[in-house]
Amino acid sequence: MQPLEQRDEVEMLSLMLLIRRFEERASQQYQAQKIGGFCHLYIGQEAVVAGAVAAIRPDDYIITAYRDHGHALARGTTAKACMAELFGKETGCSRGLGGSMHFFDKEHHMYGGHAIVSAHVPLAVGLAFAIKYRDEDRVTLCFFGDGAINQGSFHEALNLAALYKLPIIFICENNLFAMGTSVERSTSLKQIVDRAEGYDIPGEIVDGMNFREVRDKVAEVADSIRKESHPSFLEVRTYRYRGHSMSDPASYRTKEELEKYRLDDPIIRLRAQLTREGKLTNEQFDQLDKRAKETVLAAVKFAEQGPELPVEKLYDYVYFNGAKA
Amino acid sequence: MREITYRQALNEALAEELERDPNVFLMGEEVAEYQGAYKVSAGLLQRFGSKRIIDTPISENGFAGLGIGAAMVGLRPIIEFMTFSFSLVAFDQVVNNAPNMFMMSGGQFNIPITFRGPNGPAHQLAATHSHATENFYASVPGLKVCTPATPRDAKGLLKTAVRDDNPVLVLEAELLYSSKGMVEPPDEELLIPLGKADVKREGSDVTVICYSQTVPISLTVAAQLEEEDISAEVVDLRSIKPLDEKAIFESVAKTHRVVIVEQDHPFCGVGAEICYRIQKTIFDELDAPILRVSQEDVPMPYNEDLERAVLPNAEKLVTAVKQVCYA
Numbered sequence: 001m002q003p004l005e006q007r008d009e010v011e012m013l014s015l016m017l018l019i020r021r022f023e024e025r026a027s028q029q030y031q032a033q034k035i036g037g038f039c040h041l042y043i044g045q046e047a048v049v050a051g052a053v054a055a056i057r058p059d060d061y062i063i064t065a066y067r068d069h070g071h072a073l074a075r076g077t078t079a080k081a082c083m084a085e086l087f088g089k090e091t092g093c094s095r096g097l098g099g100s101m102h103f104f105d106k107e108h109h110m111y112g113g114h115a116i117v118s119a120h121v122p123l124a125v126g127l128a129f130a131i132k133y134r135d136e137d138r139v140t141l142c143f144f145g146d147g148a149i150n151q152g153s154f155h156e157a158l159n160l161a162a163l164y165k166l167p168i169i170f171i172c173e174n175n176l177f178a179m180g181t182s183v184e185r186s187t188s189l190k191q192i193v194d195r196a197e198g199y200d201i202p203g204e205i206v207d208g209m210n211f212r213e214v215r216d217k218v219a220e221v222a223d224s225i226r227k228e229s230h231p232s233f234l235e236v237r238t239y240r241y242r243g244h245s246m247s248d249p250a251s252y253r254t255k256e257e258l259e260k261y262r263l264d265d266p267i268i269r270l271r272a273q274l275t276r277e278g279k280l281t282n283e284q285f286d287q288l289d290k291r292a293k294e295t296v297l298a299a300v301k302f303a304e305q306g307p308e309l310p311v312e313k314l315y316d317y318v319y320f321n322g323a324k325a
Numbered sequence: 326m327r328e329i330t331y332r333q334a335l336n337e338a339l340a341e342e343l344e345r346d347p348n349v350f351l352m353g354e355e356v357a358e359y360q361g362a363y364k365v366s367a368g369l370l371q372r373f374g375s376k377r378i379i380d381t382p383i384s385e386n387g388f389a390g391l392g393i394g395a396a397m398v399g400l401r402p403i404i405e406f407m408t409f410s411f412s413l414v415a416f417d418q419v420v421n422n423a424p425n426m427f428m429m430s431g432g433q434f435n436i437p438i439t440f441r442g443p444n445g446p447a448h449q450l451a452a453t454h455s456h457a458t459e460n461f462y463a464s465v466p467g468l469k470v471c472t473p474a475t476p477r478d479a480k481g482l483l484k485t486a487v488r489d490d491n492p493v494l495v496l497e498a499e500l501l502y503s504s505k506g507m508v509e510p511p512d513e514e515l516l517i518p519l520g521k522a523d524v525k526r527e528g529s530d531v532t533v534i535c536y537s538q539t540v541p542i543s544l545t546v547a548a549q550l551e552e553e554d555i556s557a558e559v560v561d562l563r564s565i566k567p568l569d570e571k572a573i574f575e576s577v578a579k580t581h582r583v584v585i586v587e588q589d590h591p592f593c594g595v596g597a598e599i600c601y602r603i604q605k606t607i608f609d610e611l612d613a614p615i616l617r618v619s620q621e622d623v624p625m626p627y628n629e630d631l632e633r634a635v636l637p638n639a640e641k642l643v644t645a646v647k648q649v650c651y652a
């Protein structure tokens with residue numbers, strides 16, 4: 001299989017643009033009440049997942065929390081299947097049964113979309129356990145927020161991963177807040193990465209606004225894990241531009257803070273790097289952006305037109321084989 | 326009396342109990358600086374300070390246990406779960422520590438704690454975020470469970486829960502927070518006892534037993550059925566445990582027909598227990614089999630139409646009432 005560390009940076013920039021435009025459109029469709037429930041946008045954090053998937057192979061495993069649209073798109077789930085999920089359609093990646101917080105895509109090794117904070121971290125350890133059990137050449141990437149690191153399940157999972165030397169990268173997307181609670185107000189440590197030290201797991205801090213830095217670090221760690229199975233921990237520092245969810249005005253932080261991070265925008269950064277190196281012209285960038293917007297518009301159309309799962313089929317999804325209790 | 330929201334009523338109950346007893350404190354995620362995820366604790370940090378209104382990290386099992394420990398030595402914690410779906414992370418503490426302590430310590434340690442927050446499905450929050458937990462918790466000896474449906478009941482029951490010397494769960498409902506109702510003025514003490522149902526509407530043909538989010542549905546249906554000459558009595562349980570058997574039996578003795586409308590799942594749901602008790606004690610009063618309207622026996626789907634199909638609703642209740650009335 002072609003290792004993705006060689007994936008073209010322009011292609012990855014275009015993925016980040018796709019995520020950004022997808023989220024903007026999702027926000028608009030939420031306001032138009034085409035999307036219901038809770039909806040958490042990934043805008044500002046695109047370089048984290050883009051950098052990470054650029055460094056792994058398509059058959060590696062990934063799993064994340066409820067801010068999951070970007071992760072599915074990065075893994076290769078189509079914008080159509082993602083948007084249709086938000087619209088609750090049968091053509092969605094979880095058949096319209098999971099919604100924004102529960103994106104799943106088995107074919108692309110995307111193991112969810114999990115909405116109970118930290119509940120998926122032990123699952124990630126289970127994915128990694130299965131890799132080692134079958135002696136496979138894969139790694140598991142487990143994404144979670146800064147808010148997850150104070151749950152018991154998180155701690156239990158880290159210890160298990162270290163104890164059994166499992167092939168997993170814990171990727172903490174530290175965007176400084178869990179809803180309205182800043183990291184200083186939730187965590188007794190000065191640095192999140194120090195959590196790893198307590199379990200003898202190697203950990204590093206990564207600049208999550210810098211695509212290249214994320215990619216290179218994940219590539220290096222994945223490479224080391226493939227040579228000899230072990231867990232690893234990356235605290236990736238990033239920022240979410242929007243509120244926690246669609247209903248959060250984010251009044252717990254200042255405009256200045258947001259502006260500071262916007263100036264460090266991951267898309268602008270990668271674009272500037274590529275432009276400076278003569279790998280991307282302004283026209284090409286505009287073209288990429290235009291394509292992203294078109295893809296997302298087509299996804300909205302697809303989502304609107306898709307069928308909904310008929311009520312009669314609901315019991316087919318309670319037990320495998322469709323047996324009714 | 327004045328009209329206030331359910332949210333405001335809970336807020337008043339919290340403030341009054343915090344004011345009355347310095348051993349009472351409120352702890353949970355986003356309860357202080359953010360003013361509550363659903364704004365139930367708005368203004369309390371400003372009024373009572375950060376010693377008594379305490380934000381936590383996302384650590385439900387930890388802070389639920391902290392509350393129980395503090396209660397062992399005489400504090401009276403109010404622990405907010407952002408929703409009861411997240412109380413499942415703390416299931417061990419709520420089910421294995423809080424209610425067992427009194428028995429297993431031979432009566433040395435009672436646990437005066439209140440666990441509160443929204444419970445039951447809201448709107449399109451999907452499987453992990455839509456749990457109706459009343460039947461899980463009501464099945465545990467040592468816990469008390471109440472489910473207020475109106476602002477007045479919310480205020481009166483929460484205040485009683487805080488004063489109770491045992492673990493009490495106050496199961497609120499997200500979709501009711503903005504609903505309005507008449508409540509006594511703040512200078513009038515309002516305590517509603519646990520284990521007392523309330524006849525929210527009198528009737529003679531059929532008893533509709535309900536609680537929490539199914540109360541407004543029942544009242545709507547009762548009004549609608551009146552036009553079809555069916556007189557429905559709406560009995561709001563208010564507490565699931567202790568259960569007001571007397572009020573249930575009195576109503577059934579009057580109407581002889583029963584529909585139970587509950588927001589949990591049908592298998593081992595609250596209604597199953599009530600059915601059992603009615604037939605055991607006043608079998609001869611029944612003129613028709615008891616029917617239950619509940620959620621479908623499926624994890625909650627996200628899709629709006631499917632969610633609607635899963636939930637109890639007015640249409641399903643009307644059908645059930647007509648069936649027991651042979652109408």
Ligand SMILES: Cc1ncc(C[n+]2csc(CCOP(=O)(O)OP(=O)(O)O)c2C)c(N)n1
Pocket residue numbers: 067115116117144145146147148175177178179244354383385407411414
């Ligand atoms: C067990 C549990 N408790 C509380 C919540 C409510 N909740 C959802 S997201 C969230 C904040 C999580 O923040 P973080 O982990 O930093 O992720 P971010 O939103 O920043 O991506 C909270 C408290 C939940 N979903 N699950």
Ligand SMILES: [Mg+2]
Pocket residue numbers: 145146147173174175176177178179
């Ligand atoms: Mg965060």
